[in-house]
Amino acid sequence: QWDAHTMDNRQAIVHLFEWKWKDIANECENWLGPHGFAGVQVSPPSENFKVTPERPWYERYQPIGYGLDTRSGNENEFKDMVNRCFKVGVRIYVDAVINHMAANTPDGSGPYDFWRVPFSEYDFNYPQGKCPTPSGIDYSNVDSIRNCDLVGLKDLDLGKDYVRGKIAEYLNRLIDMGVAGFRLDAAKHMWPGDLKAIYNRLKNLNTNFGFPSNARPFIVQEVIDQGGEAVSSWEYLDIGRVTEFKYGIKLAEGFHRQNPLKYFKNFGEAWGFVPDYNSMVFVDNHDNQRGHGGGGGIITHKDSRLYKMANAFMLAHPYGLSRVMSSFGFSDPNSSPPRDSAGNIISPIFYADNTCGNGWICEHRWRQIKNMVDFRRVTVGQAFANWWDNGWYQIAFGRGNKGFIVINNEDYSLSQTLQTGLPSGTYCNIILGDFNNGKCTGPTVYVDNNGYAKFDIAGSGNDDPVVAIHVSAKQ
Ligand code: ARE
Ligand code: CA
DSSP states (O other), X not given: OOOXXXXXXXXXXXXXXXXOHHHHXXXXXXXXXXXXXOEEEEOOOSOBOOXXXXXXXXXXXXXXXXXXXXXXXXXXXXXXXXXXXXXXXXXXXXXXXXXXXXSSXXXXXXTTOBTTTTBOGGGBTGGXXXXXXXXXXXXXXXXXXXXXXXXXXXXXXXXXXXXXXXXXXXXXXXXXXXXXXXXXXXXXXXXXXXXXXXXXXXXXXXXXXXXXXXXXXXXXXXOOOOSSSSOOGGGGGGGSEEEOHHHHHHHXXXXXXXXXXXXXXXXXXXXXXXXXXXXXXXXXXXXXXXXXXXXXXXXXXXXXXXXXXXXXXXXXXXXXXXXXXXXXOOSSTTOOSSBOTTSOBOOOEEOTTSOEETTBOOGGGSHHHHHHXXXXXXXXXXXXXXXXXXXXXXXXXXXXXXXXXXXXOSSSOEEEEEEOOOOSEEEEOTTTOOEETTEESSOXXXXXXXXXXXXXXXXXXXXXXXXXXXXXXXX
16 A cells, blocks of 8 residues: 555656546646656545535535545546546546545434435444544544544544445445545544554455556555644554655745755655655645645745745655645635636636646646656656755755756855766756757756766746756757
């Protein structure tokens, strides 16, 4: 469950937050497949309580049953998406909301009458007296974190065999449809032993989708662990990966110039992060980009210059499995994704320069991020090497003899001759240009016979103070 089972060495996953299944299928074919993305984390596919009239994004985290019918599409559209993405080398990872059901039942019946599953009051912790702090979660109390209602969402008793069975049945249906694994929502609020029991009931991945026989579903558990609480992400490491929330916070401190980037020489486990093979990393996520959970000054698309720099660092750096965020624009943190007057989600439109419109941001289409996804694929397995820093906020590092990146996060210019570790030749700076048919549409970098190259990068006023080069974009 630690292996994301990606195809062709692909390395970076993108969260297409609130996208419709048919738009994701098209995006796999038109963009993600051709540009080497490994997979898509999709919004929860389970039917949800409709929060009217606003229809905020967060209603998707209020399940009323395990039928696959949401604003993103229906079951047939879901299956079609998994198939079409698979054909172009892209995996689907499902956001599984299994800790709780909605705060309200939609049908006006009893408060625990989730008849679509069905679940009744005997399947929830609170009515059985298992929650010690009924007025809300006390994050210093383990029983409270795991048995009480998270923001009023009805907390399921995953200790019950019947409940485990219903959840496993839901996840197994998705496995049959060809998904590669799951993001486990609110994992901190579930007992690791209960999760383990559920994972043990999951089928191997469907071999019709190119998975090897006996492949276990990929699992990444959402545990917000910034220290100081009764639950730690380390409790979940022997059953899957976890979201490493410290990563984006520390990255933001570095790029906001609150902590010199020179210290990032040993970024990763030495900083108290979970082990590499246990970790999913990201600059921001759908919650902390809008102040919903685990914030802390993180960098988002709204600060595009720093966002491109932080993503370039993440995608060049070997630690963790990287997830790129793809957002819709918002000013109100609770707003709906782009929608029509009937509340239906509207599709993105695409411009000639590959960016998106209709309210979608599409960070994954920004040239700097798209090309760094490719850098990560090209440099997979290569050692972190040839570190250089100026003592403050100018840094450079390579990945074996396959790739090299230089970042200038000072106001003043960087002008250095550095050892890249790369074979001699003329390389495309993939931050400023695309490499097509053997030609770079932007500036190039010359690496000499001894691996050295001269870098000149302006500081303030430069929208992209980064140079990245790799062996698959060499003239
Ligand atoms: C909404 C309303 C609530 C209302 C509720 C029920 O906002 O006011 O009471 O509905 O009607 C998302 C939104 C919530 C939303 C919920 C359901 O963020 O606002 O509630 O959907 O629609 C904790 C959890 C962590 C969780 C974050 C948000 O530990 O698991 O809170 N993250 C996931 C998802 C969210 C989602 C849910 C879980 C629920 O990613 O998108 O909620 O399925 C510290 C602690 C953290 C804590 C954080 C925030 O950092 O360490 O553990 O995170 O504070 O409280
Ligand atoms: Ca719980």
